[in-house]
Amino acid sequence: MKQKKLEQVLQIQREAYFSDPIETYETRIQALIQLKRMILDNQDAICNAIELDFGCRPKEETQVAEILMVLAEIKATLKELKYWMKPQRRTNNWLLFPGLKNRVIPQPLGVVGIIVPWNFPLNLSLLPLVSVFAAGNRAMIKMSENSMHLAQLLSKITPLYFPNDKLSMIIETGDVGPRFSALPFDHLIFTGSTDTGRKVMENAAKNLTPVTLELGGKCPAIITENFPLKKAVERILYVKQFNAGQICTSVDYVFVPQSHLERFVDMAKTIAPHLVPDITSVGYTSIINDQAYSRIVDTVAEAEAAGCRIVALSDQFPDAAIRKYPLTLIIDPPVRGLAIEEREIFGPLLLVRTYSDKQQVIKYIQPKPWPLAIYPFTKDISLADFYIDQLMSGGVTVNDALIHVAQHDLPFGGVGASGMGHYHGHEGFLTFSKLRPVSYQSRFSLVRLFYPPYSSSFRRLFRLLMRFFN
The missing domain is CATH 3.40.309.10 (Aldehyde Dehydrogenase; Chain A, domain 2)
Incomplete structure (x- = not known):
């Protein structure tokens, strides 16, 4: 896929995000249910495509490690999502009491890029997608060049379940990876080798794109x-x-x-x-x-x-x-x-x-x-x-x-050379959300006590406060 086409897909998704920046609970639930339907409707074709990519792979391994894992993640997320989306109450700085209310509101980031390896291509594309959708985002997924049969299948069936401004599957044609990782996503998740992870992070850094890197290492x-x-x-x-x-x-x-x-x-x-x-x-x-x-x-x-x-x-x-x-x-x-x-x-x-x-x-x-x-x-x-x-x-x-x-309820992720960031479960929801702090000021505010000009009354108040903190 040419660079211009990649940029066009990103722009389509970003415009869709701008038109509906905060997806409702119902919209997110529907996206997860559609993802589940896509897997269930096409599970035999998925298993066959993955086997063709490997040359030989037991259908049972694909069913257990890929299909069941994603379905289990969807089920658990559907159960917990309403709770995860609730604004969190936070305590006030007592200096600014009374009247102030503090909240942390989880909101979607926008468009997330997902770069997928070949070893568990369905799991490692759709498991992070569950978290991305739960957080209310849109996604572009780039499949591995070693997963061409699965990539072609997903590219064919995805439009039957999702519009292009919600989910787009990108097929690797030989040089798409570096150009994909250089796109100005709102978040980028990469799973693969440590060496390639360094290159992905370098490309993302040019746009200050935050990254989640799931790498490897000698366990x-x-x-x-x-x-x-x-x-x-x-x-x-x-x-x-x-x-x-x-x-x-x-x-x-x-x-x-x-x-x-x-x-x-x-x-x-x-x-x-x-x-x-x-x-x-x-x-x-x-x-x-x-x-x-x-x-x-x-x-x-x-x-x-x-x-x-x-x-x-x-x-x-x-x-x-x-x-x-x-x-x-x-x-x-x-x-x-x-x-x-x-x-x-x-x-x-x-x-x-x-x-x-x-x-x-x-x-x-x-x-x-x-x-x-x-x-x-x-x-x-x-x-x-x-x-x-x-x-x-x-x-x-x-x-x-x-x-x-x-x-499902344990975060998955590396540390140091084996990666950074987490997904799965609640941590995945948090990774692809902006935890936005919001303070609501009341009609009457004690902040006025700190307005200039700084009088002798202010200095006495400051000395009193310093004694308290000492």
Whole structure:
């Protein structure tokens, strides 16, 4: 799409916002219901389009991680929206009492841009859209170039449910991303890599466009000695095989007590074939494209050449033709600087590190960029709290992984290199609203006591006030 066309769509939406800047509760509810209808009416076509984009992806994964997640968010938002929209009463500065009333009024920002990655393209386009619509805004959504089938489907069906001045789907044609992020939106949300996030933020800064960045990072799990090892391995490998590990909040590496390492490996060899009995089947997702597949192959080859212990958790070999790669452990790299340690894996590889003392874990993780999530596995709540206190991250699930992301009433977002800002639930509503402070003055105002000229009476009043605050 040409720059002029992008600007035209933005202008159409901005003019619609100016004509109706404060959408009513009823209008917002109707928009959310229409979004729900669009998903339900086209769910089979959505699943098929996403599978075509991946080459192979279980319909069940799309249903659970994308369709159900968005529908659950809509349902919860419909229930809470009236409460969220209410003006909030705030206390008065007693110096200005009596008569003054203070309120905080949540109001729509205007037009929001949403830049969507390919790994969960429906979830990561429509989940933020729920918050955008709840806050009374309009939206332009730019899909990934790796989600062309879904993008074309959404571009086709969206006008059947929404006018262009409310929602517009933008298809990536090769150079749309930078031009889209440079548009003067009232807010911009981007989900993707940290490197691309920097470029998005740089483009947005030229217009002083506020941004929400949902990035990635290397999310660690920490298994403690007192937690049932089999349960931890099963939960971590389930997450690792889901979407073939192509999840920003997946477990990127795991700390295992030194004494438990061989048991961990043996259990992983036993559990993995039950989760993924056949990597060539339709039940296991393909790596998104040839470039990503080659990166995974190269990562393993580099680790092996450096002397890492490589443990394939399947008897089947990687298949480049269908971009399927088995769950694989890479254990205790003997050298630093390998890709498996430095880059977000985004695939079915699991780095395993051993430790003998909790301080080893802290010293390894603390100097690194803050991750999007951490996952401590422990029966000792004080030990879980220790890791939560010592290791900053976007979110935390204790004794499992990913679960916090699926909670409507928990904000989702990163920190530092893993992102900024939040959405989901009430926090999403707040992100895409302007919390506008309003003071209502009464007929009689004590502010007159502070008018010049400053007399001796004013100075006596000021000394009295200073004694009070001292």
